Amino acid sequence: MESVESQQISIGQILAILRKHIGLIFASTFIVTLLAAFMTFFVMTPKYSATTQILVNRKLSDDMAGAQLQQTQADVQMISTYKDIITSPTVLKTVNTKLQGQPGYEKGDVDSLKGSLSVNSQQNSQVFSITAKSTNPNTAAKMANETATTFKNKVVKIMSINNVSIVSKATADDQPVSPRTKLNIAAGLVIGLLLGIGLAFLREFSDRTVTSEEFLTDELGLKGLGIISEINERDIRRKITPKLNVSSNENDGQSRMRRRV
Known part of the structure; x- marks a missing residue:
């Protein structure tokens, strides 16, 4: 029973802290979400992707037709080698030269071009894809196609493969x-909410002000003599001003009587 009561009290305290600092939590959520939206729409540069697919299938002679299955399995296992050839300087240097002057493409080294390309394949498939990313959609498509064409021309000489399609x-x-607009805004919303909750608890736990009678009696073991309500400055002025006016009127009356005498 005690553990349940303490758990209910702790949950109640948490909810009270959240209600107390609801303005801070809302402001933090709004600001971070707005910042995420601003970064997404006005700071981050949109990137586009394009994908081309390649099939490498080495032809066999008629007398080796029975070994077609083994050859197909060997071609699948060779895809990792093809990936390395595609991202090698032998291929990318030629691609880099052909892409000069394309909109959104800045001349750089092979490593920067390599970072814009990705080679993927499905399990047990002889087909693999080359995906290119660029700030211009047409440049992304040309980058992928030039990479595929250059690979097709180079791999024939490197590995004596005669059937690249x-x-x-x-x-x-x-x-x-x-950037992913919805994902970024949702992330900003969640981060802002968590940040606001964290700041609320930080302010609450760093506040040394005594806010309840229970803290004095239960935590410090002191006896409460009474509770003094907080009086607003406006209420004080309302109560004092009429008395001051009455006092000033009495003083004026007494001064007039003295003059008459």
Whole structure:
């Protein structure tokens, strides 16, 4: 029973603290959410992505047709090698040169171009995709297509592969993939709310003011002699002003009587 009562008291105290600092919590939530929206719409640069798909399938001679299954499995296992070739300087240097002058593309080193590309594949599939990101949708599509074409030309010489097919070319998509507007605003809302709650408890626990009689009697073991209500300054003026007016009127009357005498 005691644990339940103490738990109810603690929950009640928490709710009381939240109600007391509801203005602070609301202000923190509003400000952080507004800041997240401002960063999303006016600071962060939108980025667009485009994807092209490639199939690498080495042809076999007629007398080796029975080994087709083993060859297919070997091609799937080779996809990791193809990924390394795509992101190698041998391919990216050529792509970097071809992309010069494209809108939204700044000439940089191979590492910066590599950071804009990602190579993905599905399990047990000979098809893998190249995804490029850029601040311009057309540049993103050209980046993906140039990378696929350059890989197709280079891998023939590097690994003597004679059958590289571009399954689907990348096309420009006007819908940005980042920043994620709804996600950023939702994150700002949650962060602002948690920050406001944290500040509310921080202010409450750092406040050394005695706010309840129970703290004096239960915590400090003191005896309460009484409670003095807080009087507003406006109420004090209302009570004092009539008395001052009466006193001033009496003094004026007495001074007049003295003059008559």
